[in-house]
Amino acid sequence: MNKNEQIQQYCRQYKISGISNQIEQLIVTAEAKGSGFMEFILTLFKAEADHRQDNELKRRIKNARLPHNSHLAAYDHTVENGLPKNRLNQLRELNWLDQIYNIMLMGPSGTGKTFLAAGLCADAVEKGYRAYFRTMEELMTVLKLKDVTKSYLAEYKRLEKANLIVIDDIMLFPVEKFQAVNFFNFINQLYENTSFIITTNKMPTEWAKLLDDEVLATALLDRLLYRCEVISLAGKSYRLNNRKTIFES
Helix, strand or coil: CCHHHHHHHHHHHCCCHHHHHHHHHHHHHHHHHCCCHHHHHHHHHHHHHHHHHHHHHHHHHHHHCCCCCCCHHHCCCCCCCCCCHHHHHHHHCCHHHHCCCEEEEECCCCCCHHHHHHHHHHHHHHCCCCEEEEEHHHHHHHHHHCCCCHHHHHHHHHHHCCCEEEEECCCCCCCCHHHHHHHHHHHHHHCCCCEEEEEECCCHHHHHHHHCCHHHHHHHHHHHHCCEEEEECCCCCHHHHCCCCCCCC
């Protein structure tokens, strides 16, 4: 076994694949620069640290389950929906997340609610927060099946430890009573330690009808709106204004 094979064996044994993947190039670079032992060792550790940090970010992005093209760098600021660029930049600083504030994005379909929520979630993931994007339907399924299957229980425990949870399209459809109770218990358990971004096209006054329980709706809104910035979005649907066609112009 030559020295290179020995190095690769040790890398596999101690699970330092960041060094393993780059060792040959790192040696060539160090020899060309005439690096000392201390500098070369530091370079090895930095390569491993960068590799692990990159893998950790990929893992968090995967667990977040963000919609496709969620980054706010692609946000079209020419669209007038009631959220000025300076306000969006302030939201992207995530100070509200450190203070455990919630964000409620309200408005008709196509005004950018989901894109904004997903983009802020992506910012949080990139900055090291435990952040997750889920639709209301997905969350209802987790709450319903967490005591039945291990996979949904693992998902529930993951959400319990979140810094931020996006709940997209909340109250889009009527909610059955047992689901409403499960949802309230979930919010009640987390709201003091977790921030939420809520997207909805329904006014809070309509929630009681959709939940079929005015007392429960009031208690739920009390927790979500206690420390919350409500942002009302308006305007025409971005999707309809920019719809694609299969025909040539």
